[in-house]
Every structure is written in C-alpha cells, then in structure tokens.
Amino acid sequence: MHGQVIAKVPPRKGNRRWLHETVGIRSPEFNGDRWNLPRSSLVRLVTAAVDRYGFMVLWRDMSRLSQCTRACLEATGVECQCACLGQHHGQDAAGWFERVGDAVVADHGECTRTAVVYGARGSDVDAAVYHGELAGEHYRVDPSGRREWPTAAQFMCASCMTERASVWDHCHTHGFVRAPLCNRCNTRYWRGWRPQHGRTTHSRNLDDSYYGWCPQRADERRGCSA
Template sequence: MTGHHGVRIVDGRVVTAPGVGPVAQAWLPLDGQVVVKIPPLKGNYRWLHETVRIRSPKLLGDRWELPRNCLARLVTAAIDRYGFIVLWRDMSKLSRCTRACLEAMGAECHCSCLGAHHGQASGGWFERVGDAVVADRGEYTRTAVVYGARGSSADAVMYGGELSGEQYRVDRAGRRGWPPAARFMCAGCMSVRASVWDHCHTHGFVRAPLCNRCNTRHWSGWRPELGRSECSRNLDDSYYGWCPERADGRRACSA
C-alpha cells in the first residue's frame, strides 16, 4: 500500500479519500506511447492540446495515447488540475542506473532504481508523495507512484500577484523563477495552504494559488453524494481578477 494526502494504492487499485475526487493516472510501458486515463470532462482534448502541448491527443475508448516526451509536462499539468497523478511504470529488471538516470530531471525512468535516484524530479515542481508499489511481471517490474505538488516548509503568506501577467506553463523552462504555490495561503478560502496554481482556461494567464478543494469546486459531477466535500461558505472568487483580460473586461474568464 502506498500514498499520502488522501490518495493510496491498495492491492493495485487507486483509492481516494472522501473529498479528493478522481485523480489522473498514466501508464508508461516499456515501449510505445504513454497511456493516460483522466476524469471524462468536457474540454479534455483542449486541455491536453493547449496546456500539456500535445499536438494530436488520441482518445481510444476511455483512455488517451500520448507521446512519451510529454510525461513531465503531463505530471505537472495534471497535479495543477486534479491535485495528484498516479504514474504506473514498467521497467526492465536487467537495466541499471546510468549517469543519465542519476541526473534525470523528469518523471520517466527505465532503470532498476524505480526513479528513486533521480536528481531533482521535475526541477522542483512536483514530488513523490508515496513509495513505489512493486509487482513482479517476469522480465520487468511494474511500479505505481503517487505524485503531488511540491510542498513548502516556510510559513504561508497571502498571495500578492507575484505571477500577475504570467502565461500559465507546465514546462521547466516556462516555470523558471516561479515560487511554489505552497508558499501562499489559498486565494479561494483563505483558510489553508495552497497546493496548485490556478489559471484562466480562456486567456491562459496564471490567476492565483489554490488548495485542491477550491481548485476543483466548479467541476460538474463532483457532488457530495459522490464523495466530494461541500465547498466552504467562505469561498471568494475575486482571485479571477488576477487574469489581466478579466480586469480589462474584454471576455469572461473560465474556471
């Protein structure tokens, strides 16, 4: 069993605590495309195309096939959208750590260390929040690792528009110089530490740091009877104003 903060892997199944809601899952086979399963929501193609920057996302049934080189961007974007992502990996037992692995900056790993010896994961934008679950598949090993937003040990402060006017990005170069969302209090409820960066899906600008609950409160289908906690009466959506297009009144901002 592995997991943390309401997401666990139990007997090979992903189990979420009440209020967490569905999380994204990705499978990295030994060869071929990354297979991704995300909650079926309107706008998934646009999210994969515009946010994760996949040229032609391919939907096969209830799963998406994506190129392997998108993995680090996918993990970062999925954490901002869902709070967590479970990454399943198949790795050859015969492989060994190389310098490329020891200095790796992404989530992909092909060696026997299961990614434990990677240098900085994604360059500081996500971290493992659960140990690997190992299953023996004969010639290869299958693992499941839960990734969540990078935390912060500093006291949380109020957000003051530190990323005002910045286009939302999920690549390492694009996020260079960004503070972690966990540095701030959630701009929605003002009661807990933030964990992810919210952005305007219409205009593409970073808006504010939010906690997972506030970040997902607008999504249809996540009702209390389905395991999602009711939102607080203290919710404040004035953080929408951090989108410069919203401030100019040109077009309405989307959640």
C-alpha cells in the same frame, strides 16, 4: 518500455482542449477510454495533471538495471529505468511535483510495473498572502517555463484563505496564471464533486476575486462597464 504514454483522464468536457492548449499536445489521440500521447509530453502531462486534479498516478513498465545512481535521484523528468523502479526517482530534484505515496511494484514477466502517486511539491517557508507575484504570466507546464516561479505552497489559498495552496490555477480562456489554490477550491466547480461519493463539501469562505489576476478578464470587465 516502448515509449508509449497512455493517459486515463476523468471524463470531463474540455479534455481535448486541455491536452492541446495546456499540455501542449498538437493532436491528442483518443482511443476508447484513454489518450495516446507522445513520449515527449510526459513531464508536461504530470505537471498539468497535478495542477488540475491535485495528484496523479504514474504507472511505469521497465526493465531492471543494476543500480540506482545520483542521476536518478536528481532527475527532473519522470522517466526512470533503474533498479529503484521509480521509488527514489527525482527525490532530490527541485521539480514541480513530488512523490506523495509509496511505490507499488508488481512483476509482469519481462518487465516490472510500478505505480507512484505524485502531488504538488510543498514548501518549507511560512505561507504568505498572494499579491500577484505571477500576474501577467502565461501558464506553463514545461520545466523551463516555470524556472523562476515560486511554488504555490508558499502562499495561502487565494479563494478560501483557510489553508495552504498546493497548485497554480489559470484562466482557461486567456491562458494567464490567476492565483495559487488549495486542491479543494481548485476543483469545487467540477460537477463530479458529490458528498455522497465521499468528497467533503468545500468551505463557504470562498472569494473568486482572484479571477481578476487574469489581465484580459479585467480588460473585458472595463469594456462592459464602459
């Protein structure tokens, strides 16, 4: 309601760098257990969070308006201030994320609060093997930067090759797109992954050769071998 974007991100080394370099926030402000971010970063934040974690939950506080319009259904952003309270917002848009769960609505007096789970947008085509369709492309989270990109779900996961990909992985050192991955392979190096916490172990059929789709990594290896 008041133009604030507050992000609660799982504690992890490199969060500030991720917000600065990947989401494109000049000076992210950390306050207690959350980050205070500019409103203009909301769409980029959702896109980047879906790529990093597989899904994210967006809470909105808003005032009710009289009707849900076509502009709401075709919206490409994530800000919604109409009577549907975010339940239908953007459902007809070709964005990079989509609602994957029901909206939870709560009455908070002067405003109404909704919570919507977003995940990567799927694809209706048969999954194909990735052959570097985005090789040499810099990773982007803004809609204009991804306008010509295929969805990750059009490909099989480049790491395990056992299920459809859902997010785009990128090189955090050089900033290039590497390959489409499934959520499990995309987070397998996170130390928070523990079977005793209810997370299944990843497949043993792993192939990290997709790292080579970063052109600067390939250059570094050639330099070392020389």
